[in-house]
Amino acid sequence: MAGSAGRSGRRPKPTARKELAGNPGKRALNKDEPVFSPLKGVDVPEWFIEVDLPLATVMWQMTTKELCGQGLLCVTDLSVLERWCVAYEFWRRAVVQVAKQGHVVTGATGGPVKNPQLTAMKEHSSELSTTGSMLGLDPSARSRLIGLAGKGKSDNPFMKMINS
Template structure:
């Protein structure tokens, strides 16, 4: 199979047409003029079913993603999944801090704290959904943002102190 694979999980993912245009179409191949343009979002509150911590993460992420024009209406489930995974990861880490890495099994023998498994699974989900949203340095370098104004995110100020 030559070129870009279309089977999920195989080969390199195709670049969006907008990214190819901004790069000057270096491959000189015909551009996809039928690529879908999903509805953009100007602002959206966290879904009511999110936990308080997941909703806080939502309120931190959404302004940044919207400022860079990298999230559409069809991407909101990825934001929700990221925020939910973040909350689960934090809960699992708190359980590890509270009960330790090794806990007592029902038979009374030492065993690995099951919260470690939950923390690892949640962390993998964070990586997956964060990458889809451009939240890590590698995937961020592949995303083209549209607006370079300064951040107005109130939580970003906490990182600079």
């Protein structure tokens, strides 16, 4: 969206990737990255098992292992991670149904109609992209979130006095 802070133009590279590359652009690196306490590990939500979401459970285990191993998963991310895992489960179910039934199915009136599972696939794919980006499951998304953290600072001396 043009004109939105942090959203227009090319997505920024994560600071860690810039440092690994030797900061080829020689621009200042983001020093205001937010610091949250990372989790060492977290159990699968009980309700995943209660409502029989086996793929969501597997994705939770695999994703938390990776995110916790990198120190990237915090308590503030857990509800978004739940949404991501559930979206993955339902997306996979829709993919299987389309593979079995095809793109066109018989409608209520007996004529051919677009398989409703295609719409479900698209909606869950969108949820996967949105929540995955919020979790920083792609490097550019993590960098964009980090880059916006320091934007609200003010040079107002009174604000500095209040905040100290």
